[in-house]
Amino acid sequence: MSAVYATISSSLDGYVAGPDDGPKHPLGIGGERLHLWAFGGRAWRAAHGMTGGTTGPDDDAIARNLDRYGAIVMGRRMFDLGETPWGDDPPFHTPVYVVTHRAHEPIAKAGGTTFHFVTEGVERAVELARETAGEKDVQVSGGGDVVAQCLVAGLLDELEVHVAPIFLGGGARMFDRPELAGVELRPIETTGSDLVAHLRYRVVRES
Amino acid sequence: MSAVYATISSSLDGYVAGPDDGPKHPLGIGGERLHLWAFGGRAWRAAHGMTGGTTGPDDDAIARNLDRYGAIVMGRRMFDLGETPWGDDPPFHTPVYVVTHRAHEPIAKAGGTTFHFVTEGVERAVELARETAGEKDVQVSGGGDVVAQCLVAGLLDELEVHVAPIFLGGGARMFDRPELAGVELRPIETTGSDLVAHLRYRVVRES
Numbered sequence: 001m002s003a004v005y006a007t008i009s010s011s012l013d014g015y016v017a018g019p020d021d022g023p024k025h026p027l028g029i030g031g032e033r034l035h036l037w038a039f040g041g042r043a044w045r046a047a048h049g050m051t052g053g054t055t056g057p058d059d060d061a062i063a064r065n066l067d068r069y070g071a072i073v074m075g076r077r078m079f080d081l082g083e084t085p086w087g088d089d090p091p092f093h094t095p096v097y098v099v100t101h102r103a104h105e106p107i108a109k110a111g112g113t114t115f116h117f118v119t120e121g122v123e124r125a126v127e128l129a130r131e132t133a134g135e136k137d138v139q140v141s142g143g144g145d146v147v148a149q150c151l152v153a154g155l156l157d158e159l160e161v162h163v164a165p166i167f168l169g170g171g172a173r174m175f176d177r178p179e180l181a182g183v184e185l186r187p188i189e190t191t192g193s194d195l196v197a198h199l200r201y202r203v204v205r206e207s
Numbered sequence: 208m209s210a211v212y213a214t215i216s217s218s219l220d221g222y223v224a225g226p227d228d229g230p231k232h233p234l235g236i237g238g239e240r241l242h243l244w245a246f247g248g249r250a251w252r253a254a255h256g257m258t259g260g261t262t263g264p265d266d267d268a269i270a271r272n273l274d275r276y277g278a279i280v281m282g283r284r285m286f287d288l289g290e291t292p293w294g295d296d297p298p299f300h301t302p303v304y305v306v307t308h309r310a311h312e313p314i315a316k317a318g319g320t321t322f323h324f325v326t327e328g329v330e331r332a333v334e335l336a337r338e339t340a341g342e343k344d345v346q347v348s349g350g351g352d353v354v355a356q357c358l359v360a361g362l363l364d365e366l367e368v369h370v371a372p373i374f375l376g377g378g379a380r381m382f383d384r385p386e387l388a389g390v391e392l393r394p395i396e397t398t399g400s401d402l403v404a405h406l407r408y409r410v411v412r413e414s
Contacts, residue, residue, distance in 0.1 A: 012368065012392070012406075013382035014221035030388060151374075161219065163370075165408055167358075169388030175220035181237060181376030185219070190404040192397025199219075199404050201372055 037196035070136025277343025
């Protein structure tokens with residue numbers, strides 16, 4: 001049985017994007033610093049056609065992730081802000097299910113990434129992604145509120161939070177739902193480098 | 208030269224106390240789960256006159272902390288909520304400088320804990336604590352806003368955040384000041400257990 005996992009980078013003050021996100025700052029002011037840890041590793045470079053790169057906990061996190069997913073779920077705002085920066089060959093290389101209120105025809109890009117727009121909620125988006133992923137896992141990429149919705153709806157098996165050693169001072173909160181208080185986690189692994197801390201959890205589901 | 212460090216436990220959604228804190232729930236609803244990791248270790252038990260206990264990253268964090276501080280700084284709300292539960296022999300065993308707007312005579316308890324009330328702001332509280340601590344370090348214990356104030360004012364050398372694998376869904380935010388965006392951190396160490404993740408940072412000060 002394949003797993004559904006979320007992976008998200010946060011500032012130490014709990015923001016997944018900085019203030020004033022929009023076309024000029026897709027990740028908000030300072031938000032690009034959330035992801036500095038992800039570049040430069042061997043696995044990331046290999047996925048982008050380059051040799052060399054660092055190894056260690058950050059590279060391990062990227063390698064594990066690149067290896068496991070067969071489909072992606074993301075929110076509409078993440079899609080809207082990302083579509084231009086991701087360019088003609090987005091870094092996903094699988095179908096991506098975008099949770100939205102506005103219906104839209106699928107958008108096929110180079111390299112195997114097709115964006116499908118799902119208007120029936122996160123449950124349905126995860127269901128479609130599961131069907132597509134087959135034996136592989138489903139990645140919930142964000143934004144923060146889509147991850148929180150999935151946690152509250154009991155859709156996640158695993159949660160991976162990458163805490164960057166920065167404060168953004170404002171922006172989009174990672175976890176901002178009172179209903180999260182009912183969600184139970186078990187730490188799987190805690191690792192880190194001088195760029196980030198990796199916190200991995202199993203989500204405890206009522207049986 | 209002694210150091211000034213903050214040590215604080217947070218939920219994964221960034222709260223240092225749960226909703227509705229008050230006499231009935233000093234740490235807010237569910238807030239006591241923030242600190243479950245701290246009990247049961249060898250150092251904590253030894254400090255409370257007991258033998259045995261677990262060892263590992265959680266015990267290491269407690270042992271390191273108990274060994275280093277010679278004075279404490281905390282906020283008024285933390286004092287107000289804690290005074291009754293801490294009882295006649297509070298767990299600090301040093302002078303504690305409480306940042307407050309209301310002047311009050313010092314309160315001496317058993318076991319070496321005396322609460323001093325400082326009405327001239329966090330800078331002055333840290334200064335007084337430094338004088339008292341001498342060769343030892345100064346611990347800033349919380350609440351979250353006092354830690355944030357110290358970070359913004361450039362008063363901290365180190366920051367230690369203990370992230371419990373829980374969501375509180377509301378309460379007092381750990382870091383909730385836009386000015387924090389100017390504070391720079393360098394990770395020192397990331398460790399964890401199945402109860403908590405320990406994130407340690409050096410605060411980069413402009414020279």
